[in-house]
Amino acid sequence: AKIHRHTFTIKSKTFTRLCDTKIILTVNGEFPGPTLKAHRGDKLIVNVINNANYNMTLHWHGARQVRNPWSDGPEYVTQCPIRPGERYVYRIDLTVEEGTIWWHAHSQWARATVHGAFIVYPKRGSSYPFPKPHREIPLILGEWWKKKNIMDIAGNANKTGGEPAISDAYTINGQPGYLYPCSKPDTFKMKVVRHRQYLLRIINAVMDEELFFAIANHTLTVVAKDGLYLKHFNTSYLMITPGQSMDVLLHANQRSGRYFMAARSYSSAFGAGFDKTTTTAILKYKRHSLADELNRKTPVLVLPYLPPYNHTEATTRFTNQFRSYRTRTSNRPVNVPVNINTRLLYAISVNLMNCSDDKPCNGPFGKRFSSSVNNVSFVNPTVDILRAYYRRIGGVFQADFPRKPPTEFNYTGENLPFPTRFGTKVVVLDFNSSVELVLQGTNVLASDNHPIHLHGYSFFVVGSGFGNFDRMKDPLKYNLVDPPEETTVGVPNNGWTAVRFVANNPGVWLLHCHIERHATWGMNAVFIVKDGPTKSSRMLKPPPDLPSC
Ligand code: C2O
Ligand code: CU
Numbered sequence: 001a002k003i004h005r006h007t008f009t010i011k012s013k014t015f016t017r018l019c020d021t022k023i024i025l026t027v028n029g030e031f032p033g034p035t036l037k038a039h040r041g042d043k044l045i046v047n048v049i050n051n052a053n054y055n056m057t058l059h060w061h062g063a064r065q066v067r068n069p070w071s072d073g074p075e076y077v078t079q080c081p082i083r084p085g086e087r088y089v090y091r092i093d094l095t096v097e098e099g100t101i102w103w104h105a106h107s108q109w110a111r112a113t114v115h116g117a118f119i120v121y122p123k124r125g126s127s128y129p130f131p132k133p134h135r136e137i138p139l140i141l142g143e144w145w146k147k148k149n150i151m152d153i154a155g156n157a158n159k160t161g162g163e164p165a166i167s168d169a170y171t172i173n174g175q176p177g178y179l180y181p182c183s184k185p186d187t188f189k190m191k192v193v194r195h196r197q198y199l200l201r202i203i204n205a206v207m208d209e210e211l212f213f214a215i216a217n218h219t220l221t222v223v224a225k226d227g228l229y230l231k232h233f234n235t236s237y238l239m240i241t242p243g244q245s246m247d248v249l250l251h252a253n254q255r256s257g258r259y260f261m262a263a264r265s266y267s268s269a270f271g272a273g274f275d276k277t278t279t280t281a282i283l284k285y286k287r288h289s290l291a292d293e294l295n296r297k298t299p300v301l302v303l304p305y306l307p308p309y310n311h312t313e314a315t316t317r318f319t320n321q322f323r324s325y326r327t328r329t330s331n332r333p334v335n336v337p338v339n340i341n342t343r344l345l346y347a348i349s350v351n352l353m354n355c356s357d358d359k360p361c362n363g364p365f366g367k368r369f370s371s372s373v374n375n376v377s378f379v380n381p382t383v384d385i386l387r388a389y390y391r392r393i394g395g396v397f398q399a400d401f402p403r404k405p406p407t408e409f410n411y412t413g414e415n416l417p418f419p420t421r422f423g424t425k426v427v428v429l430d431f432n433s434s435v436e437l438v439l440q441g442t443n444v445l446a447s448d449n450h451p452i453h454l455h456g457y458s459f460f461v462v463g464s465g466f467g468n469f470d471r472m473k474d475p476l477k478y479n480l481v482d483p484p485e486e487t488t489v490g491v492p493n494n495g496w497t498a499v500r501f502v503a504n505n506p507g508v509w510l511l512h513c514h515i516e517r518h519a520t521w522g523m524n525a526v527f528i529v530k531d532g533p534t535k536s537s538r539m540l541k542p543p544p545d546l547p548s549c
Helices: 290-294 312-319 385-390 516-520
Strands: 003-017 020-027 036-039 043-050 058-061 087-093 099-105 115-121 135-144 169-172 189-193 197-204 210-215 220-225 228-235 238-240 245-251 258-266 279-286 342-353 368-373 376-378 421-423 426-429 434-441 450-454 459-466 488-491 495-502 507-513 524-529
Touching: 003 036, 036 043, 058 087, 099 197, 099 245, 115 135, 115 197, 169 258, 169 279, 197 210, 197 238, 238 245, 238 312, 368 516, 376 524, 385 507, 385 524, 434 450, 434 488, 450 495, 459 488, 488 495, 507 516
Parallel strands: 003 043, 036 115, 135 197, 189 279, 342 434, 376 421, 426 524
Antiparallel strands: 003 020, 043 087, 058 099, 099 115, 135 169, 197 245, 210 238, 210 258, 220 228, 220 245, 258 279, 342 368, 368 376, 434 495, 450 488, 450 507, 459 495, 507 524
């Protein structure tokens, strides 16, 4: 095992995009930020120096941080932010992860520009469950705001439950691409050699929008998601939610020439504004043989087919193809828990809330947007929950988070009363409990997909469907043979998703919607997983440099 040491300096830097120059927040002056590379079994030590004028934390999205929530990153959940001028050392021990994960700021809305790829190669001496690609290319799908300062994107969302600012462009590896003003020459270009195979490591780092992605004339083979291997399947397009990463094989098997790759929004939200533009990059075949030379007439650049922005069926069709690379009845068995002792039903909703003196309003109808999980709209405490739990500081959080919605009703029916309260509540899980969590989307205000991400774990997605979860009938249809293992699952528009995991990683772990506006409005929940009985099943001690609030 190797130890990789990195210094990540958070600082401002000037960038020009869309004919305008502005200052953004970066790591080491790069946008997207530096790519981390390591092998499974390695350790990383990242010294984060905050030279910005804002509080900062970083999160290693998809890294399990086994027994080490101290390095997980969400502000006020596992740590107090690193204040301007201060530093904090994150330690990441890659014991189980392998594939494409990523890292991003987990403080306010800074992840808009503070993010990067995190590549975990197989253990030294072992190989991919697919032919070794000729080359590997990370493709980070991001966003650009022409005017807004990064810390102002959230706009009124934070304080008064209003809407955040909509971006002016999507980007591929930091570049908006061909279809935007002043962007053509800098379009990201990927050169390929005909007949070779490439591994694309695609990450959706966008704040609020799920994206369709495709490459003109090329079929893609999906081999992993969230850094977990899948049974290979072919597709002409991807649908990737904020927070997700996908490993995709590309066969350069078309006529030599130039082809567009493109991404644009999938949005099922009715009426909500979003960025409707399309980002592109260019796939360019290198000419290397006489045949290519004769074939030289470059075909015109064509855009790939992308499903229309509200095409929920295209989304479902794509997502339903995920199957774990492992199968229960094979020599690489799947570890999905079968005997469940902890059942949770979380209704996730976007709602409107009345204003009060300490919570003024700026949303529609003189109210404020508030998202909730089982009617609780999460509020950050002033001291992080992890420290409060570890040091037994009272009054920071309550352990009475509801394990099911307080009232049962038709979640996907017409507007029904769903009163929401603010709170900092957690569910405490015994070590090694086997958990089934059903995430129930609602149609209280807006119907929207929710990419739900769990820190500290991966879970098996055993079932999913539209409408209300039926506790008698739906479990009969679960896939317990080869359910995909994920860390960020898209809970369908007006539907439900059931996930299972064994609570064997002690610590404090955040569960939240990776659509930033929903998280900001309160769609967060927290698990505290108790220590196990042995020394090796207990949380590590806090590091000496843990920032204080
Ligand atoms: Cu990628 Cu809590 O986030
Ligand atoms: Cu959401």
